[in-house]
Amino acid sequence: MTPISKVLERLDEKGYGRELIITGEHAHFDGIPNTYRSAQLTIIKVYRFEGESDPADMSVVYAMRADDGQKGFLLNAYGTYSDQDNPYYDDFIRDVPMDEQEDL
Template sequence: MNPVIKHILNNNIYQIIIMSTSASMTPLSKVMERLAEKGYEDELNIKKEGATIGASTTPIYQASDLTIVRSYRFEGESDPADMSILYAIETADGKKGFLLNAYGTYSDQDAEYYDSFILDVPIDEKAELEELGN
């Protein structure tokens, strides 16, 4: 069983499943593969005007059109640059996708709108996605 922490985001408390790059924990690539099998295969792209899913440029989703349904945090044992967070996301019109980013000082999202956008996405975690990290 992976350790779980409570995380507060936008006044909502939700669980983040902590992963590791050690042999005893599920690696990022495996969790992404399992998410893809469940339909979460297209990447969310956040821009100033909103977000898109996959290669499509439309529709443009606002934060209120999306829901974070599970979060996975990965921690490298020896390299802080291996720290990343993976969000499984669903849209109001039924599409599924993911958002992957480093976190902390290694985050590659410096734009102000990125942080404010992701903080505004509602959270409604699905318990059935927890098993993907085991």
């Protein structure tokens, strides 16, 4: 299994190196002032990581693209360790459309 660090490195090389930060009904890519609603983003690739011996290693990386061409990623644990400290996360990510690209 490829480690998360390698996936993030590969995404960065392909222009997806900015982290998406969800702040309520909007989100923004780190370092970019533009804000986006979930409908303005598309999940283009999902990478899931399952810890064989430690449930804390369960995480997901979403490669995302905005309608205006900005690209980045969203990293989060799932299951017991999901992003429960962000009350907007679940509703926001559920509303992001998906159009998976195999070449990423």
